[in-house]
Amino acid sequence: MTSLAPLARPSPFHEERVLWVRHWTDSLFSFAITRPEDFRFRSGEFVMIGLPTEGGAKPVLRAYSIASPNWAEELEFYSIKVPDGPLTSRLQKIQAGDTVLMGKKPTGTLVLDALTGGERLWLIGTGTGLAPWLSVARDPDTYQRFGQVIVCHTVRNVEDLAYRDFWTREIHDDPLIGDEAKRQLIYYPTVTREPFETPGRITDRIKSGALFADLGLEAGFSPATDRVMLCGSMAMIKEAGDLLETYGLKEGSNAEPGDYVLERAFVG
Numbered sequence: 001m002t003s004l005a006p007l008a009r010p011s012p013f014h015e016e017r018v019l020w021v022r023h024w025t026d027s028l029f030s031f032a033i034t035r036p037e038d039f040r041f042r043s044g045e046f047v048m049i050g051l052p053t054e055g056g057a058k059p060v061l062r063a064y065s066i067a068s069p070n071w072a073e074e075l076e077f078y079s080i081k082v083p084d085g086p087l088t089s090r091l092q093k094i095q096a097g098d099t100v101l102m103g104k105k106p107t108g109t110l111v112l113d114a115l116t117g118g119e120r121l122w123l124i125g126t127g128t129g130l131a132p133w134l135s136v137a138r139d140p141d142t143y144q145r146f147g148q149v150i151v152c153h154t155v156r157n158v159e160d161l162a163y164r165d166f167w168t169r170e171i172h173d174d175p176l177i178g179d180e181a182k183r184q185l186i187y188y189p190t191v192t193r194e195p196f197e198t199p200g201r202i203t204d205r206i207k208s209g210a211l212f213a214d215l216g217l218e219a220g221f222s223p224a225t226d227r228v229m230l231c232g233s234m235a236m237i238k239e240a241g242d243l244l245e246t247y248g249l250k251e252g253s254n255a256e257p258g259d260y261v262l263e264r265a266f267v268g
């Protein structure tokens with residue numbers, strides 16, 4: 001009788017190599033990993049990320065928005081550093097050449113598929129809730145579907161406006177969507193805890209009408225023209241979602257596309 005060797009269980013993760021790391025501040029950094037050939041995702045989706053463990057211990061995994069568009073060769077992520085965070089206390093120390101674990105099933109609602117047709121797309125995020133906009137705003141489909149794309153990024157301090165140069169300059173040189181971005185994309189940063197030309201929470205600037213006045217638009221959102229994606233702190237998502245409802249916008253999902261979609265990027 002021959003005995004059969006036990007079947008090796010397929011790993012639930014891709015093991016990818018870190019390509020680069022960029023530290024923005026003491027609490028924010030970005031990194032990129034290699035993209036597995038068979039890994040497909042829609043711009044705006046998130047995936048589970050972790051680090052290899054010793055001796056078969058279960059890895060700590062956390063959800064991360066993919067900051068790259070779906071056509072990219074590498075996968076970029078934009079991360080917080082939580083000093084005693086189970087994952088990011090270690091993840092913040094990765095270097096080029098290290099291994100990162102990535103789940104095999106990207107998912108999420110911050111995708112064009114979950115929105116019905118419209119003319120103007122608002123991408124409203126706080127903190128690392130900017131990450132999905134780096135993906136959606138580099139996807140050519142976004143500019144095909146929407147005549148205008150407005151990225152609103154709210155942070156506490158000016159130094160937390162990571163990717164500011166990217167939004168104001170570098171994206172215009174993107175070989176695929178640079179021309180569209182020049183014509184159709186507006187970047188609107190706001191800062192809550194320091195003097196800034198557009199100060200305060202985005203929700204306050206919506207309520208006061210300052211956001212629309214700054215952009216030369218008629219005040220308010222309209223279900224006929226405006227589509228919105230929200231990502232970031234619970235407080236912002238809740239308040240902005242309630243505000244959008246007062247303008248008559250309805251929340252959408254992959255199963256039932258609507259006027260706006262949201263993702264709670266973290267609790268707190």
Ligand SMILES: Cc1cc2nc3c(=O)[nH]c(=O)nc-3n(C[C@H](O)[C@H](O)[C@H](O)COP(=O)(O)OP(=O)(O)OC[C@H]3O[C@@H](n4cnc5c(N)ncnc54)[C@H](O)[C@@H]3O)c2cc1C
Nearest residue numbers: 062063064065078079080085086087088128131265266268
């Ligand atoms: C769908 C989804 C997408 C996400 N995408 C991203 C992303 O692209 N980038 C990212 O950095 N995080 C993202 N997160 C949060 C991420 O999953 C982890 O919470 C984060 O990496 C910290 O992990 P940790 O184990 O170190 O600490 P955790 O134990 O997970 O968090 C500790 C505390 O830190 C705070 N915190 C956690 N994440 C953040 C954050 N991003 N910004 C501010 N405060 C935070 C919270 O108050 C939390 O209670 C996402 C979460 C979800 C649910």
